Amino acid sequence: MLTKSAYFPGPAEPAFPRAPSSSPGTGIESLRCHVLQKVAGALQEASHGATNIQAVVAGVEIAREQITELFGDFGALVDALVDSLVLTMLSPLQECESEEDFVRRLTAFGRRITDPYGLVQQRNLYRIALTEAIRDAGRGQDLYARGPGRVLNGLTRFLADSRNAGVLLQGESRQLASHLLALLKGCSGLDDSFPPEEWKDSRPSRHVASVIGQFLAGVQLEMRHANPAF
Amino acid sequence: MRTLLSRTRAAARVPDALAVEIDANGSPVTIDQATWFICFVPGLQRQWWHRFAHAQHRHVFAIRWVRDDTWLLVEPWWTRLMVNVLSFDEALKFLRWGAAGHILEVAESIPGRGSQARGWSNCAVLASFLLGRAYWTWTPHGLYRRLLADPTVKPIELSEFLARHCRQLAGSSADALPKAAPPHERVPLDQALVELGVGIMTAATSSSAISLYKAAISESARFSAAAEAFWQHGPHQALRQICQLLEAANARGELQLDDCAMAARQFLAMLRGDLHLQLVFGLRSAPGAREIGAHVASVVAVFLHGARPVRQAPPAAGASMHALAC
Numbered sequence: 001m002l003t004k005s006a007y008f009p010g011p012a013e014p015a016f017p018r019a020p021s022s023s024p025g026t027g028i029e030s031l032r033c034h035v036l037q038k039v040a041g042a043l044q045e046a047s048h049g050a051t052n053i054q055a056v057v058a059g060v061e062i063a064r065e066q067i068t069e070l071f072g073d074f075g076a077l078v079d080a081l082v083d084s085l086v087l088t089m090l091s092p093l094q095e096c097e098s099e100e101d102f103v104r105r106l107t108a109f110g111r112r113i114t115d116p117y118g119l120v121q122q123r124n125l126y127r128i129a130l131t132e133a134i135r136d137a138g139r140g141q142d143l144y145a146r147g148p149g150r151v152l153n154g155l156t157r158f159l160a161d162s163r164n165a166g167v168l169l170q171g172e173s174r175q176l177a178s179h180l181l182a183l184l185k186g187c188s189g190l191d192d193s194f195p196p197e198e199w200k201d202s203r204p205s206r207h208v209a210s211v212i213g214q215f216l217a218g219v220q221l222e223m224r225h226a227n228p229a230f
Numbered sequence: 231m232r233t234l235l236s237r238t239r240a241a242a243r244v245p246d247a248l249a250v251e252i253d254a255n256g257s258p259v260t261i262d263q264a265t266w267f268i269c270f271v272p273g274l275q276r277q278w279w280h281r282f283a284h285a286q287h288r289h290v291f292a293i294r295w296v297r298d299d300t301w302l303l304v305e306p307w308w309t310r311l312m313v314n315v316l317s318f319d320e321a322l323k324f325l326r327w328g329a330a331g332h333i334l335e336v337a338e339s340i341p342g343r344g345s346q347a348r349g350w351s352n353c354a355v356l357a358s359f360l361l362g363r364a365y366w367t368w369t370p371h372g373l374y375r376r377l378l379a380d381p382t383v384k385p386i387e388l389s390e391f392l393a394r395h396c397r398q399l400a401g402s403s404a405d406a407l408p409k410a411a412p413p414h415e416r417v418p419l420d421q422a423l424v425e426l427g428v429g430i431m432t433a434a435t436s437s438s439a440i441s442l443y444k445a446a447i448s449e450s451a452r453f454s455a456a457a458e459a460f461w462q463h464g465p466h467q468a469l470r471q472i473c474q475l476l477e478a479a480n481a482r483g484e485l486q487l488d489d490c491a492m493a494a495r496q497f498l499a500m501l502r503g504d505l506h507l508q509l510v511f512g513l514r515s516a517p518g519a520r521e522i523g524a525h526v527a528s529v530v531a532v533f534l535h536g537a538r539p540v541r542q543a544p545p546a547a548g549a550s551m552h553a554l555a556c
Contacts, residue, residue, distance in 0.1 A: 049451025186496030
């Protein structure tokens with residue numbers, strides 16, 4: 001039988017990395033990493049409705065020429081920021097070794113999605129991406145595929161692999177992934193990026209363990225399946 | 231007033247194929263007088279003639295709301311006349327440009343007093359012609375002054391208009407949500423959530439709602455009253471209804487939620503899910519009734535029972551979930 005501690009694991013997960021995950025290598029890579037850190041920091045500070053990346057970059061005194069030299073253009077800079085966030089979020093979703101490991105990995109993933117540091121960046125990048133989608137539908141589709149689509153695919157794959165390894169889940173993996181992401185967004189205020197004052201809890205990641213529990217068990221009072229997966 | 235073309239056919243020798251009914255103005259269809267937003271704007275890109283033009287009125291274009299999510303744009307370029315149908319989120323980008331100068335609400339004249347023989351057709355002349363006006367003005371600013379002198383013309387304050395417009399559109403979607411069953415009609419919780427969820431998703435996935443959502447997110451900082459109007463009359467109404475359902479179920483002992491408002495928020499987020507994201511980013515068209523039904527059923531199942539297989543029917547109300555889960 002799945003124990004309470006498996007549903008509600010402890011808070012021993014790593015915090016959201018404070019820097020983009022790309023590791024510095026050559027001079028150019030190191031410079032790119034430095035610029036990404038600065039822009040990510042600016043996105044973190046831009047609490048009021050950033051809708052284009054140029055304005056964000058202008059606020060951190062990075063020359064347009066430097067962006068062009070390092071990334072090609074501002075669109076590629078947005079792509080790099082999205083890639084960095086997505087890689088960080090998906091990193092806990094490796095192959096799980098046991099039922100408890102499955103829940104622990106889901107919880108670590110949830111903490112990365114709802115970490116306050118990443119949340120503001122996500123909100124601002126979402127608004128920037130959506131504004132670009134209005135201006136250019138094709139660009140919007142690219143950004144979906146690079147960001148939310150990739151996270152959904154990664155979580156879907158993890159759920160499907162875990163099921164193949166014996167974790168008991170019912171429902172189609174992609175739908176379950178969509179539901180879990182929505183539950184996490186719902187508890188972190190990511191479901192709506194406005195009005196900004198609507199969301200007051202500054203530590204949504206505290207709720208993550210209970211959200212994972214809710215995803216697995218639901219909110220209705222009833223008997224759970226008794227057979228352990230492993 | 232309608233007349234029959236066939237009455238004049240004999241004199242004019244019109245072929246039978248053209249024997250269509252026309253109205254008093256000679257049109258096959260009588261179309262009501264439309265009201266346009268005429269936008270006098272600064273230039274977005276530097277042009278040689280800008281030095282001769284008013285700083286805020288270097289260009290003029292016309293845009294109008296047709297219905298729901300349909301806007302019509304007429305913008306004279308130097309090289310062509312752009313006529314396009316836009317969604318609200320797209321139209322808002324042009325309206326924002328308009329607000330950088332001035333926007334006037336102008337009713338077109340039918341049949342109008344303009345003339346095709348007017349001559350050189352720059353943006354001001356073409357806008358004047360669109361409105362059926364016979365003004366002899368060559369510049370956007372000249373047209374602006376002539377229109378402003380017309381007592382039927384109203385200046386538009388964009389943020390007020392948008393708040394009104396968003397309230398109206400979001401309100402009509404909220405009105406379409408299913409009403410909660412009266413207390414004496416006890417509907418099972420899962421059925422009630424499915425019915426409400428289908429209503430919410432039908433409203434939230436319409437092209438009008440998606441445009442409104444995109445505009446509200448993208449422009450929330452600039453037009454906060456409009457975003458607030460959308461929020462209050464759209465998602466907030468849905469949240470309130472979900473919350474009422476959950477509170478009633480809590481009171482009956484079917485649920486044991488500490489925070490029904492948070493649970494309602496999560497349920498709404500699940501309803502939207504990836505489906506809503508795909509619509510927002512233009513990856514697909516609005517889902518049909520069957521797809522919405524299947525999606526909502528899956529959401530309700532996971533929300534109530536979780537992703538784990540359920541073994542038995544629910545036990546008596548009031549039992550502890552933790553006691554059963556462990």
